[in-house]
Amino acid sequence: MxxxxxxxxxxxxxxxxxxxxxxxxxxxxxxxxxxxxxxxxxxxxxxxxxxxxxxxxxxxxxxxxxxxxxxxxxxxxxxxxxxxxxxxxxxxxxxxxxxxxxxxxxxxxxxxxxxxxxxxxxxxxxxxxxxxxxxxxxxxxxxxxxxxxxxxxxxxxxxxxxxxxxxxxPGLLSYKVAPTAGTTDYAVDMIKHAAQGNLYECYLKEETKLPMLxxxxxxxxxxxxxxxxxxxxxxxxxxxVMAYSFSPKELEEEVRKLNPDFNVKYNPDFRQKIADTWPYSINTEDAVKDWNFKPEYDLKATVADMFKNFKNQSI
Ligand SMILES: NC(=O)c1ccc[n+]([C@@H]2O[C@H](COP(=O)([O-])OP(=O)(O)OC[C@H]3O[C@@H](n4cnc5c(N)ncnc54)[C@H](O)[C@@H]3O)[C@@H](O)[C@H]2O)c1
Structure with a gap:
């Protein structure tokens, strides 16, 4: 025990x-x-x-x-x-x-x-x-x-x-519990807004790439x-550890495949300055070598799963 x-x-x-x-x-x-x-x-x-x-x-x-x-x-x-x-x-x-x-x-x-x-x-x-x-x-x-x-x-x-x-x-994507006050939270919020049919106002610039999982x-x-x-x-x-890296614009495009009417307005705030200090992607080869790190979800599968679950939550 x-x-x-x-x-x-x-x-x-x-x-x-x-x-x-x-x-x-x-x-x-x-x-x-x-x-x-x-x-x-x-x-x-x-x-x-x-x-x-x-x-x-x-x-x-x-x-x-x-x-x-x-x-x-x-x-x-x-x-x-x-x-x-x-x-x-x-x-x-x-x-x-x-x-x-x-x-x-x-x-x-x-x-x-x-x-x-x-x-x-x-x-x-x-x-x-x-x-x-x-x-x-x-x-x-x-x-x-x-x-x-x-x-x-x-x-x-x-x-x-x-x-x-x-x-x-890296930024963690989840639909069960809302993230609190990180800089990568926008990604969860964007998918949620798309699933619920709402306009999303993004606090990062559209080209800001960050690593996610x-x-x-x-x-x-x-x-x-x-x-x-x-x-x-x-x-x-x-x-x-990370699985993929994307910008808000790239996520918006992925999400729009599931909701073609979805729209995002970009209005960067103080979090942009934080994100600007972070890498686009990180090297995971030691995790792969030492204990076989192997993420299963790519961006498409992640967005599909989160979108479906957010949609169910709003019913
Ligand atoms: N969520 C992410 O995307 C992410 C990314 C990178 C690293 N992390 C790391 O993962 C860990 C967990 O992050 P999370 O996303 O669950 O954060 P969170 O903010 O959702 O949860 C942190 C918890 O700590 C509690 N807490 C705050 N002050 C406390 C105190 N004085 N004593 C005891 N508890 C206190 C809060 O009430 C909250 O429930 C953190 O170390 C964070 O740095 C998270």
């Missing part, structure tokens, strides 16, 4: 990860977040508790009291919110992460997952096929905290032998990496 703790479990990733963890592990899943009374579905193996990762003692207590074996540390402030409140992003993303890492060392946690992001790249990044190791310094608070988190993950592995693993997620592929990649033998995980900062 493996007891798992998920921090920040009510977000876009956590809400979907729960099902994959239930299917892959036998123990209890302690889902935590900063909502006092969230709606959590009934399941004898799911246990919700309030946990603010900035509270060092609370993090340590839950890991000790619940005999946690593995931690999926998802609590984070994302790019757009991070630029509105950099101090909050600093505290949640860095203080929170160090609290989790320290408690994991003290309480002998076996494995830790901490996702990273394409936000770790900075403006002078190699735009196409950006390598894992790079010297483009991030300029957003989100990027700075996540870049530092990658360094901390490697540090805790080297110094304490803590088995920390990470994927550098459909949520089922992101979850399968996460589980595949987390269940791989320790010796196959050569990279302790973060593995790049």
């Amino acid at each position: 493996t007891n798992i703790l998920i921090t920040g479990s009510l977000g876009q990733v956590g809400s979907e990860l729960i099902d994959y963890l239930l299917a892959s592990y036998g123990g209890t899943i302690y889902v935590t977040d900063v909502q006092k009374e969230p709606k959590i579905r009934e399941n004898s193996r799911i246990n919700y508790e309030f946990l603010d990762v900035r509270d060092r003692e609370a993090v340590d207590n839950i890991i000790r009291n619940r005999n946690i074996d593995e931690v999926y540390h998802l609590a984070s402030i994302l790019s757009a919110t991070g630029e509105k409140d950099p101090y909050l992003a600093y505290n949640v993303n860095l203080t929170g992460t160090v609290n989790v890492l320290n408690a994991c060392v003290t309480r002998d946690v076996k494995k830790v997952f901490i996702p990273s992001t394409i936000g770790v790249y900075g403006p002078e990044v190699q735009k196409e096929n950006a390598p894992i190791r790079h010297n483009s310094i991030p300029t957003t608070m989100y990027g700075i905290t996540k870049f530092t988190t990658e360094m901390l993950s490697q540090y805790y592995f080297n110094k304490y032998n803590l088995d920390v693993r990470s994927l550098r997620y 459909y949520m089922p592929d992101a979850m399968k990649a996460t589980l595949r990496m987390m269940t791989s033998p320790q010796e196959s995980i050569r990279i302790r900062t973060s593995y790049n």
